[in-house]
Amino acid sequence: MITGLKFISSQTHSKRGQWIQRLLDDSLDKNSANLHDMNLTPHATALLGEAVNSFCGGNWVATIILVQAVLDVELATNEFLDGAYVNELRTGKNFVWLRNRRNRLLHADISIHSITEADIFDDDRNLEIEARKSLKLVITGLTRLTF
Template sequence: MEHLDPPPPDQWNKRRAWFESFIFDYEERGSYLVGEQASAFICEVQACFCSGAWAATIVLAFTVIEANLQETSGASKKQRSIDLLRSYNSGQKFDALRKRRNALIHATPDYPAITIDQQWDGREALEFEAKEAIKLMFMAFYSQTGT
């Protein structure tokens, strides 16, 4: 499968620059409350994105959102992701990403969330979906201002 080969260096660098442009843009805006685990997972999201692992990027992008909301919520016990999103007033796009992540990691045999045909022939659509997930990830990650 062609997407299992490493991307050419220029493609990797283009994806890396696209990803890091969000980091630089948000970091220039001020101080934020960020969780340790969420911060660590951003590195994983970037590696998956640069390599073209689109489904993994989508799953991990929501993982960052969930981890950061959990870590910065101030709650003494772990909350469900749907409850975290409600308290964050995140809107439809975040809930749609949560549902997409859930569909990808919790297989439904009659309705697969991703198929081998999509991996072969739907690369552009998966890449677009991964980019949208990353945009939401950064929006949520940098949403809570610090001191």
């Protein structure tokens, strides 16, 4: 039998979705904004949608990994971005944190503790905080590109 599956109540799922909606609305200064309002590339929009679904489902590690992928895709493929701002997104303290965190989650390194199934369950609250931070960084960071 598979163990470790998370049960998320519809109320919890809805509360998380409302948090993202407020974040998106505030970032775009628009009521009832959607991901397409961010004017990202289709690839980045699709990955961000998956990140949002992962977040609402309480899948924190997947959220962090997907959010960094959104940033990578958008910066690599959107030819209309301002170079100075792209540099800020790539080298800013919080964005470096996100990239490093994603790398620690994905890549095994004998000198650094790799994430385990036990870590995912024992550190759920901290992982949720990191997932929220990741989404906030990318949504607020990439919505600045629409202005």
